[in-house]
Amino acid sequence: MKSSKRKICQVLALAISSISASAAMAAGPLVQGGGSSLVAPTIGNLTATPPGEIGLFGTSEATFTYYSVGSGAGQSAFLFNAPSNFGTGVTGTVDFANSDAALSTAQVTSYNNTGLGSTEGPLIQIPYIVTAITIPVINAPAVTSTTTPQTTPGQTHSISLNDSDLCGIFSGKIKDWNAVVNPENGSFYSATSKPITVVYRADSSGTSELLTRHLHAVCTTANTATGVTFVDSLTFANTTAFPSGVPSNFIGATGSGGVHTTLVGYSSAGTPAAVAYLSPDYANQFLAPSSSSASNPLAVASLLNATNGKYYSPLYTNATIALGSISAPSGATAAGNPNLWVPVAGETGYTALANPASGYPVSGTSQIIVSQCYLSSTVSKAVVDFLTDHYTNASFASLVNGNGFDTVPSSFKTAIVADFLSNTSGFGLDIGDSGTCSGVGR
Template sequence: MSSRFSAHRLLGTTSMLALSAGAILATAMIQPAAAATPSGGLWGGGSSLSSLTLRQVFDCYKGAQVSGDGYTPSSSFTSSPPSPGLLPSACSSAASRSAVEGLFAAVGSGRGQQAFISHDALQLLNGGAVPAAGLPALPPNFIDTASGSTNFNTYPYPGLTFAASDNPLPATLTTSAFTFTGLSTTGWATSNTSGSVSIGTAVSVSYDSTNFGPAIQLPLFEVPVAIAVNTNGLDQLLSAAATPANAGGAIQLSTAQVCAIFSGTVTDWNSTATITALDSTGAQTTQLFYADNVSTTAATSTANTKPYASSSTPIRVTYRADGSGTSFIFTNYLKASCLPLATTANKYASIFGATGLPSTSFSTLASAVTAAGNSVANWQSATGSSGVATAIGTASGSTTSGAIGYLSADFTTPYANSSVISGAPHSASVQNEAQRAAGVNHPYNQSTNTSTPFITPTPASADAAYSALTANATIPSTGTYADWNLYNYTYTSGSLSGKSILGIPNTTGAYPVAGTTFLDTYSCLANAATNVTGFLSWYYNAGGTAANSTVNSVLENNGFHALNSSGTQNLAATIYNQYLNSTSSTRISPTSGGSTACSGKTGA
C-alpha cells in the first residue's frame, strides 16, 4: 500500500490512534492537569469530516468571519442547489453572541477523542516531531489571526471545552485506561504556519468523572458519507443525472459492487467478473461486476456488453490513514451490508466480519482483506479528509485515475468550496436496502425500459436514513452518553435483525452510508459553562419543535442535515430537555451555582 497526500493542504501526518478499552499499560495512571479555560471562546477539535461545516456554524454563531476564513454571509445564499463559500444573510447579525468565538482544530476523530478523554488540549495535533508536522490540517483555519482580534490567537488552546468525532465514545470510560501518545508542553507553534511538536512517551489515562462529571455525547447533525470516484479511464461509463447536479452523478454502484471493490475481490475497472448479490427475497444470486454500466435514460438505453474500462485501469481504493470517524461510518455500512453476501468463495465473512469492525482505523479492514488473500496492491492511504479528496481528485494521473474512496459530502462536488478544496471529486449513487428489497438491483431495467437511479448523498437522503432510525428505535429521554451512540441501535426483527439501523437504513430514499458527528463535552464545567450551553441552546433551537433554520441552512449547504425533521422523535428537543433545560437534573452545569451534582467538582 502506498501513501499519498497533498503537502500544501496538510501540515503533517497523523499517527493511528489506538482507542482500545483493553489497552492498559503497566505504567502508572497519568491524568493531565486540568487547564483553566478563559471566558470568551469555545475550543476543541477532532473530526475532519465536520471541520469545514463547524467552522461555518461558529462563524454564524459569532456573526463574523474568524481569521478571514472566506465564508461570507450573502443574500445570494441558497442551499438547494448549494452555494459553497456563502452563508445565510442571518449569519451577519449576531451582536448578542459576538463575544463567544468557536475555534476548531481538524486533527481527526481519534485525536479529538484522545483530547477529550484526557482533557488535554495538547493532544489536538496530527502527530510527528518535525517542524509544522503536528499542527491540524488546513483547511479550516484553527486559530483567529484577524488583525485587532481580542480573542485567543495562538495554538494550542489553553483549555478544552469540547471535541468532535464521527464515531462514538468507547462504551466504558471511567473503568478503562486508554493508550495515548504523550506530548511535551514545549515546542508548540504559535501560529498556523510554522512550529513543531515534541512527542513524549506513551501514557495511560482514563476519563475523570470525579472532577468533570459524566461524559456527554451529543449527535450534532445527520451525515451522508459519499463514495467518491475519479472516473478518468472509465471510457464505457454511463450514469444518471443527479439532484443536485453532480451529487452522485459520477457512477451508479450496487451494494454488490461496493462490497466487491472494498473486499479486494475486484481490483480493475476492466473486470468482467461475476460477483455475489442478493435478490428481492434476500436470497443470494449473481451479477456481472459491470452490470450497472448502462444508461439510465430509457430512450437511449442499450444492453451493456463492455466493462467500465476498455483497458486495464486499477481500482485505487483510497482510505484514511489516521484515526477517522469517517472510516467508522463507512466500515459500519460495509459490515451491515456486505455480510449477507458472504460465501465461502468470496471470503466476505472473514473480511467484513473481522474483529474490531466497525473501526476508526481502515487498516483493520485492509488487513482482513490481505489475510483473505485478496490484493491491496493498488490501495493508497491519505491523511485527513482533504488528503483523501486530493488523492482521488478529478484529474487523470497514475494514482488518481480510477481512484475510489469515502468522504463527507462537503469534500465532494457540488458541496465543496473550490477555493478551499481544489478539484473536489464527484460521488457515486448507491443502491439502498429498500431498492434491493423492491428488486432494483440495477439502475436500469431493460425488460420494462424504465430507470430507477440509486441514491445520492444529499441532506434529504441522510434525513431519510434517520427516519429509519427513529421509526425502528426509541432514543431514551434520559440516560447516559452511551444511550446517544446512534450506531448501537439495531433492528430487532426481520431479516435485518441485529444489524445497525444507520448501517443499513431500510427506508425509501435513504442514503445507505449514514452516520453522525458527535460533540463530546463535560457535565461539569468551570467558567466555560455559559459558553457551551449558550451555543448548544442556540444550535438545538432551545428545545423548539423545529430545527434552527439558520443552522440547517448552513448544514444543507454542506450536504448535511439537522437532526431529524422526519420520523417519530424530535432528537434535538430530547437533547435540549436532557442537557440544557435549566430544570433538568442532568443538565450541563457550572461548578458553582449550577446542578448540585457538580458541587465541589473542579470542572473541565
C-alpha cells in the same frame, strides 16, 4: 504642521483600530475543541472564509477554536483532556470534541467510572449533524445511465454501485473497472482495462467508521477478497480487516483534505482511475453548494439500496431518510446514557443505521462531545449558547445544509434542548447543573 498632525492622527487611529481588533479576537475565555475533519468546514474558525459556525457565533461570549485532527484524535483529546492531541504547543483545556464515530460503551464507562468523569463531571455525547459518506470515482468509465440520480455538477445521471461493488473494491477483490458490475443491467462497466487505486483514510477517522460499519453489515466471503473481514472501526487499514496489510493498489491519505487533494491530482492527470470515500463538503458543490472545500469538484457514485432496490445520491435529504424512525432516548435513565444517543454495536437502532431499509446506504450522524460541568460558568454558558444556536438558529441550519449535511431530526433537537441546554425535562442532565456540577468541572 497640519500635514504632520494629520499623519500622527492617522497612525494613532490605525493603532487603536489594531488594538480593538485584537481585543475583539480575544474576547471572552478560550473555548477549544477539535476532531472530525468532516465537520471542520461547518464549524470553521474566526478567520474562515466563508464563515463557519464559530464565525456566526462571534466573540462576545467566548473565543471558540477548532482543530481538525480527525475523529479518533478528537475523542482521545476529550477523554484525557489532552490538548496536545490538537497539535504541538496547544495547551489549556479541551472543552469539546467532534467525532463522526460514536464513543464505545467501554470508553464511556471508563471515563465515568475510572477516568476524568469523577473530577470533571459526566460527558455528554449527542448527534450534531446527519451525513452521507460519498464514494468519489475518478477517471471512471463514461456514464451511460438514463435512470440513476445526479450526484455531481453538470451531469444528469451518475455511475452507480451496489454493495457487492463496494465490498469488492474496498477489500481489493475488484481492482479494475472492467470487473465492476453495473447494477442497472448486470454487465461490466467497461471492456477497457482501467486499474483502480483505492484511496483510504490513513488516520483514525470517523468517516472510516461510517463506511466500515456498512461494509461489516453487508460484505460476505463471496463478494470480498480472501482473508479480508471488515469490522466497524475508526482505522480502515486495521489488522483484523487486513491481516496481511492493505492490497498494493491502496494508498492512504490523512484527513478529508488529504483525500480530496490526492483525488484532484489523479483527476487532473487523467490517471489512475481511483475510488475513495469522503464527506459531501469535500466532494463537490452539487452536494455542498456553499463549501469552499469542494470547489475542485469530484465525481461521485450513487448507491443502490439493497433493501428497497432504489438508487440514492448522497444528498443530505437521503441521509436523513436512512435514519428511519430512530428516536431520541426517552426518560432520565436512558437520556443519561451517552451511547443511546448514538447507537453503537449491541444497542437498539445500530443495525438499522449500518444497513438502512431506505435512503442512502452509507449514512449516519456526526457527534459532539462536551462535559456537563465546566469550572468557569462563563465557559459553561458559552457552550450552552453555541449549541443552542447550532440546534435552533435558522442561520446555523442554513450553514449546515450548505456544507452538504442535514440538521438532526426535530425529535432529537427538542430532546437535546430539554435535557442538556435548558433542563425543562427536569432530568438534571443540563450543562452546568448546580447539583451535578458542584465542585467539579474541566
